[in-house]
Amino acid sequence: MKRRANTFVAGIGSWLATQAVALAEQRFPPPDFESGYKLPITQTPAPRAEWLAWLDVVVLLAALGFACHLIFRRRSRPGLVGLSLFSLVYFGFYRKGCICAIGAVQNVTLALCDRSYALPLTVLVFALAPIVLSLVVGRAFCAAVCPHGALQDLVLIKPSKVPAWLEHGLGIVPYLYLGAGLLFAATGSAFLVCRYDPFVPLFRLSGSFWMLTAGAAFVALGMFVGRPYCRFLCPYGALLRVGATLARWRVRVTPDYCTQCRLCEHSCPFGAMREPTPAAAQPADRRRLGWLVVLLPVLVLGGVWLGRALSVPLSHLDPNVALAEKLLGPKKAAPPAGVQTPESLALTRAQDNAKDVLAAAVEARARFATASRWFGGWVGLVIGLKLIGLTMRPSRADYEPDRGACFGCARCFSYCPSERVRVGLQPLAPAAGPAAPGPAVAQAKTT
Numbered sequence: 001m002k003r004r005a006n007t008f009v010a011g012i013g014s015w016l017a018t019q020a021v022a023l024a025e026q027r028f029p030p031p032d033f034e035s036g037y038k039l040p041i042t043q044t045p046a047p048r049a050e051w052l053a054w055l056d057v058v059v060l061l062a063a064l065g066f067a068c069h070l071i072f073r074r075r076s077r078p079g080l081v082g083l084s085l086f087s088l089v090y091f092g093f094y095r096k097g098c099i100c101a102i103g104a105v106q107n108v109t110l111a112l113c114d115r116s117y118a119l120p121l122t123v124l125v126f127a128l129a130p131i132v133l134s135l136v137v138g139r140a141f142c143a144a145v146c147p148h149g150a151l152q153d154l155v156l157i158k159p160s161k162v163p164a165w166l167e168h169g170l171g172i173v174p175y176l177y178l179g180a181g182l183l184f185a186a187t188g189s190a191f192l193v194c195r196y197d198p199f200v201p202l203f204r205l206s207g208s209f210w211m212l213t214a215g216a217a218f219v220a221l222g223m224f225v226g227r228p229y230c231r232f233l234c235p236y237g238a239l240l241r242v243g244a245t246l247a248r249w250r251v252r253v254t255p256d257y258c259t260q261c262r263l264c265e266h267s268c269p270f271g272a273m274r275e276p277t278p279a280a281a282q283p284a285d286r287r288r289l290g291w292l293v294v295l296l297p298v299l300v301l302g303g304v305w306l307g308r309a310l311s312v313p314l315s316h317l318d319p320n321v322a323l324a325e326k327l328l329g330p331k332k333a334a335p336p337a338g339v340q341t342p343e344s345l346a347l348t349r350a351q352d353n354a355k356d357v358l359a360a361a362v363e364a365r366a367r368f369a370t371a372s373r374w375f376g377g378w379v380g381l382v383i384g385l386k387l388i389g390l391t392m393r394p395s396r397a398d399y400e401p402d403r404g405a406c407f408g409c410a411r412c413f414s415y416c417p418s419e420r421v422r423v424g425l426q427p428l429a430p431a432a433g434p435a436a437p438g439p440a441v442a443q444a445k446t447t
Contacts, residue, residue, distance in 0.1 A: 056126075063145045067141070067408070070143075077409070077414060087150045102197070106191045137247060139406065152230060153409060180192060182375075198217075199229070202215040251406050253400070263416065274396060312365070320361045
């Protein structure tokens with residue numbers, strides 16, 4: 001009986017530890033409402049058994065490996081569509097978008113900045129596995145494993161080309177959003193990316209009206225613009241784009257040589273295809289590049305200064321600071337007798353624990369003072385590197401997908417004449433009339 005009692009107590013302790021990791025711990029207990037008000041059901045999924053969490057990891061790693069096989073070995077668009085459907089059903093509607101790699105980077109950031117936060121190993125794998133893979137083969141996670149990207153890719157029916165100036169302008173938003181998400185995660189204020197994720201409410205079939213509307217708007221826009229969330233907002237996609245730029249292997253449209261028919265350029269709905277460029281850079285471009293390299297440290301230091309100036313306003317978004325501001329602010333008229341709002345009850349309870357509330361607010365302010373400088377420097381770095389990237393023009397002899405912008409969707413494979421000949425299909429007609437053969441074609445003809 002004593003052994004059974006110890007086992008029971010150990011089991012209860014393990015369950016409570018899981019609860020503490022899976023759910024956000026409330027700093028103060030909920031108030032006792034006198035008007036019959038009931039707390040809403042939390043939108044955080046209930047904790048699962050540990051073996052089920054590891055099952056999710058196994059499914060993730062298997063899906064990533066299968067995506068690489070379909071992209072680089074099979075070169076199969078139908079296979080990627082099937083994998084996208086599986087990922088949408090499993091990671092999206094079955095797992096309800098949690099845990100996901102997009103939001104897991106916030107957990108890792110909080111664990112690095114707060115020693116008291118216990119980071120589950122399964123969450124760490126979800127956050128790092130797609131990033132590590134992107135350094136080897138590019139954005140295989142985005143191709144067909146991410147449920148957010150899978151949903152947008154499957155509803156795309158009539159893609160429209162986004163103007164280059166708008167593409168470049170919106171292209172820096174994911175990096176800024178990434179910096180903001182890590183800022184609030186590092187300070188322990190909020191998981192910004194998860195709170196404003198437009199697709200998780202759709203996967204859970206519940207949520208606020210505005211978030212459901214935002215998710216529906218992205219789905220509707222995704223019918224005509226290729227993956228708008230992935231290209232212009234997703235913070236995790238910004239990390240994968242950097243990793244894919246450094247990838248050892250990249251997606252190649254043609255298995256043999258490029259005929260420069262431009263069919264692959266017209267087949268890509270994401271604007272990832274790049275045309276051939278001359279090898280020599282213009283003198284004006286070299287001078288502009290030199291000035292931008294000199295300007296880069298100025299932009300970073302200016303961002304640090306701006307972040308320091310904005311640290312106090314940004315800290316008001318922390319719940320502890322906001323509560324302390326109300327506690328120290330001017331007293332408002334008391335509500336009528338018998339009528340208590342959640343805000344007034346929370347303020348009353350804070351007055352009973354004024355020292356703890358003020359100490360938590362001071363600590364949050366100190367964290368924001370440091371994190372805001374890093375965020376400001378990050379903004380300056382992103383803007384500076386974007387300007388440098390617009391000036392640099394790497395030489396290309398053929399039409400090639402941009403390493404960072406390519407999602408590995410395999411649409412362009414079936415349009416390439418060389419690929420169609422390889423698999424025994426009839427080549428398609430060129431998109432814009434006959435083109436002069438490239439160097440590779442001329443060399444192939446001579447040999």
